[in-house]
Amino acid sequence: MLLTITTTATPAADLGYLLHKHPDRVQTFGQSFGTAHVFYPEAGEERCTAALLLDVDPVALVRTRAKNTPDFSLGQYVNDRPYAASSLLASAMANTFRTAMRGRCDLRPELAASALPLEIVLPALPCRGGRNQAERFFEPLGWRVEATRVPLDPGFPEWGDSRYVTLRLTGEMRLADALNQLYVLLPVLDDAKHYWLAPDEVDKLIRAGEGWLAGHPDRAAIIRRYLADRRKLVRAALGRLADSDGSPEDELDRDPLDEEPPAIDLTAAEPGAPDPDPEHEAAPPPVPLAERRIQAVLETLYAEGAGRVIDLGCGTGKLVARLKQDNRFTKITGVDVSYRAVQIAHRRGLPDDHGAGQHGAGQHGAGQHGPDQVPRVEILQSALTYTDERFRGYDAAVLMEVIEHVDAPRLGAVERVVFGDARPRVVLVTTPNVEYNVRYEGLAPGAMRHPDHRFEWTRAEFAAWAERVAAAYGYRLRYVPVGDDDPEVGAPTQMGVFTKEAA
Template sequence: MQLSIYTKNPHARAISHLLAKNPATVYERKVKGHAVRFAYHKMTDDELYASIFVTPDSLALVKDNEAYDITHYINDREFAVSTIFLSLIRSALGTALNGKPKEEYIQYAAMDFPFTFEFGPISSSLSDEEIRGLWEPLGYDVTIDTMADARRARFLTLFNTISLKKALQQIFIIIPVMDDYKHYYIDEAERERLENYGEGWLETHPMREFIYKKALRFKQLLLNEENEQKVDKPSLNTRRYETIARTVTALKPKTVIDMGAGEGKLSILLAQIDSITKLYSVDPSNHALAKMEKRFADHQFATTPIIKWGSLYYEDQEFAGADVFVLCEVIEHIDEERLPQIMQLITQNYMPQHLIITTPNAEYNTVYELTEMRHDDHRFEWDRNQFEAWCKAVAPNYDLHFEGIGSVDEQYGAPTQMCIMTRRDSHAI
């Protein structure tokens, strides 16, 4: 099974950096026992043609109790393009999926290019018309080739002028909708991924309801069409932001730094807190800053956020002495070996009165029945003991308070863990 990417344009070499793969070598990794390879068929100044493909390990398939036995009707393939395929290649395509290449190439992440995507075989009970209905509203020209000896097994060719990030995110949402054999339990983590990858296009798709039903497959997780709210409870993202906002409100700060603010969803809540006179919404992505600016234009604030480019890799004296410094789901996106230097910058140079950190609780992935990390760009995910030990090690001059956020499992705790650090010469929370 494979996914191929082709483009002809003057920025072809820049796109290879979006993919974060060296054209001079073949990328090869073992993922859950299966071989994942990424190779360039052609790489010139104005043309790129590459494929990522998986060679399954038959022993691994047997060990998984035939969970991957989804293509018995295909004679020449052990494995079809499916949710399983996506789970195996997600890490290899993580940089492209998240639009976070090296800084000098970040401008290309949001640019549209003429792409052709080919993938297959895909097993689907959907008709060709239904498949076209999934892709054509997004601007794709669709070609469907059916295997002669397997009517439901098809190869798709898609053409569109689109950013690589958006196209891959659409592929990662729509392939599971087409897949007859969605193999893993769907819970809040999958809903978050659907929200993240679908932002900006899924809410206006004419088959939106069908996509949600096929992608999530559990009624309690579907959107209520009447009021656009979740039927069961707020999403984990919402609960996380609300918990942080309540915590910050109780601290009565004047200056707050929302570092890694992304598109500004948390900053919108923080900007309603009356005590705050200065709120910095900081992110290293110019694309995120532009989306933040657009989002803020639609809101009224007690304190208007200051949108600012910034990174934890560079010191900015404007952040020194802040009352509250927030790292909401940030540290897991940083290589572990770089974290001590970053924490030294925050705790010894900036010296905030309070530092609030949230990160996934890896133990809770068992509740989700996930065998991978929750996000393609995560460098690590810690259990509760690991997180607590790390906090104690990197913040010796701070008192620590730990909380869980989200639905609590008796054995595995909450899906998100939060540490509130208070400098010892500050008032306790």
């Protein structure tokens, strides 16, 4: 089976730096089911193509067959696995391009962070659902998709088409994002995996789906196929995506398991069970933790009478969008270090136009800004580890699920910037409670909730940090549990409310 990746970004041969594979050499990597070869059919200044060729050993493949494959099945020996792109190719990608998938390139860091013109070709891809399914999964990610049906036999067109397509993707994308999308979507389109699913498969999915899966309109279908409709794993993955603040705003009030009918009706009564009481109304679906965090932050801002609010580490602007809907907030600013996140927030229409922005956007909209007036809502790109005069002058600052993404040695810089220089009257800090992680099915012991978390604190560790900061910078401190407060392990999110002491 074959995968080719082509770029025309000059100098194109720098693709070798990103893949950590030299264009002048053919490299071979042993797999449990065969051998992967990486080579470059072309490597020039203006165009470069890297190829991953996977040579599957049929005997080794039989030895690694799925647990539920019957021993007498001819499917062990007569199948398309050595020839059609599948989870085998995804596994080979993860083994050979591991560093590239993490987005690391010490010699060309700016290249690893940049979107490149890419063309990806898979000559034979099993695609349950056909061409439309490939378009459905890849187009929302920004790809132009060309999926051509492969006939069963070109010599006998009356036999019709096979279940395979030749897939060509073109677009501008970070190479790491492209590889991670392929890693997830190849077995999803095939709707099969060559290995038995363990609970850590959720961790792999969350890690590879970072930055794109939570916002995909068909994420529920992707997750179900990737996890083979294993109900506990699917629920764990959907819950962790919702808890990571990655879900679009209009999805927060929906039960993710209702987004697409599952292969088996999970809501059907067991055989012989009594009919449900028609007078008893079904309980409403639980509110996702991401939404409960936002509600807790909003309620605290209302209680503190904060009108001017800055969201430090705003991501793509989920909280900013909610603040914008309420005219009690007279000045709203979102700040994030990620250029991509800021651009997404701009595309969502969150900042006000300096010349024609609406004051009190949405249903609370009030008059127009004049050409010289400051917009009510702004989105800025800046780092929280450096003082920035634009952070000053706010009633409240919010750091919602931010500090755990900061390397521990740099937390002191964040403290000085927020509490020492910006010095808002109120600071709200939320962070995961690591003690609660044992309640998440599918989260491996010792694993963190998000692949980018540098740490996750116990309640005692968070209290020690918060009390030290409050004492150092003259703030009073109180704690607010967010989510269901478990009597043994506490709430899933812990929030500290810092209020500046009167002079």
